[in-house]
Amino acid sequence: MIADILLEVVLPIFVLIGFGVIMQYAFKLDLYTLAKINFYYITPAAVFMSMYESEMSPQLLGTVSLFYFLYILILYGISSLIAWRKKYSRGMKAAFTNSLILDNSGNYGLPVNALAFKGDPLAGSVQALIMSFQSLLTFTYGVISIQGAKSNGLYKQAFIGFLKMPVPYALVLGLLLHALALPLPVFISQPLVYAHQSMVAIALLTLGAQIIKYPLRLNRLDVYLSVLLRLLVAPAVGITIVLLLDMKGIAAQALIIASGMPVGVNSSILAEEYQNEPDFAAQTVLISTILNIITITALISLAQYIA
Template identity: 25%
Template sequence: MIQTVLATLYQVFVPISIPVIVGILLKRYQKLDTKPLLTLALYFLSPALIFETLTKAEISLNDVSQTLLFCIFNFIVLWAAAVAVSKILGLSAPQLAGLTLVSTLTNSVNYGLPLVLLAFGQLGLDKASVYVIIQMILVNTVGIYLAARSQFAMKDAFKSVFRLPSIYAAAAAVLVRMLDFPIPATVDKGIAMVSGAYSPIVLCVLGAQMISVQGGELLRNVQKAFWAGIGIRLLLSPLLAAIILLALRIQGTLFAVLLILASMPAAVNAVILAEKFDASPNFVSKCILWTTLASFLLLPVLIVLVK
């Protein structure tokens, strides 16, 4: 078991760690500005990856429907868990909002997609692409609304979805498949070249973001929220995801991919939303840092188990 985990750590996480370490070093010594890279990834690289993957993906309608059901149930259960834990611990409204962000928003795009590709190959990436699109819609609508419903109208949340280029890339890919439209070889090669740049760029950004996250001391009354966030994201979320997957009778590669993606560390974007909506950003940023660091130890074990 230990030997298998170490082999997974070497084969999967060593390649991932190289661009992450480069991002950390560039941020530390060259003051790397990640905003242009995030814009590049959001508006160019990610849509290319989604389009290329969905046009060639070996996925069935059953895969799509099962992934949709899992995403919805998993989101609801994690939100309910955050609310329940918040009431038990007597957390304030901003702390509940922050705990909701940490519990429901995972780094499935910047970290999850490259990880799935390395761990499960192209078939795993095919399955993951559907999850990512659904997750983008949920996070940018229901997720933001639940975290900041006093400051954010639901209609504005739905409008924000249509600002995501990957949504249009996914729609275009579905249209291409439905019409059986042939993509010229030169265009296809260009899209593949762009999508190939996605993983190293976003992992470099992840490293730079990790070193930017503040991990200072928390007030005593905020520490409860921090440990609740760590517990839900690292321990409870994989357990709940496994239960939901078993209840939905999802098996094989799809089971493994969805479980890994649902067990990813808290998304870096969560702290941006926490700051915007005053959702206790200090404890949210610390949760992001520590869940990301812990994931390099926990995810190899999880990958070995699901394989």
């Protein structure tokens, strides 16, 4: 089973990431444009179609929301305790917490889900919902934690950033049209389908091009602590919550796998944008993504056994 997961799910993902790395070395891709295409077209289209074709009941929607709330709350508590024990500065605490709670559920998590579940609509809907929650968290807590609650215009800036995000609108619109059972005209649905189908390749190529921006350094113990929490403790928390909520089947498996994503690129982007521990943030993204080859393979296998 593990060999099948490695060959059919994990290796295709890292082959695409590798192509992104090679293309970045060879052609110096315009990462700004790639990121915009992903953020404003590919990902919203994938989220919309996942919600529009969703098989998620209102009860499951509430359960997934509860899972995510508990999951983030526990991870925040763990990171705050460690930051207090290690006497981190305010800036380092923000960077450390972001590395734990802001994972790569978008341009990595969505492709992993699509390959692991072979495009299952219910699994895709669960992952799309988690990714949407992550986007909200990034542009609210993620920004606030780095800027500091007393910065001038902070809350206004965070709110404006939230309103500019296309993913929440795609999520709500997809759910609304699904609930109303409204058919989409072909001239609208077909471009969305094309974008959704391209999501795996484009997102992973972009990720590969992004992560080689960061030089690999192996001398920061705080980085290893963050990666350990992200790749091992976070999935353990996710599994525990799934069991406590007595979830079973595809949705439970999708949540378990979603809890094992590497550190999100957004944590590094925020760190660079506000010059808050950018080296630490970059290293957690790079190292956790590399080591995720091992951990996500094991987690996919474990999810099938547990749920």
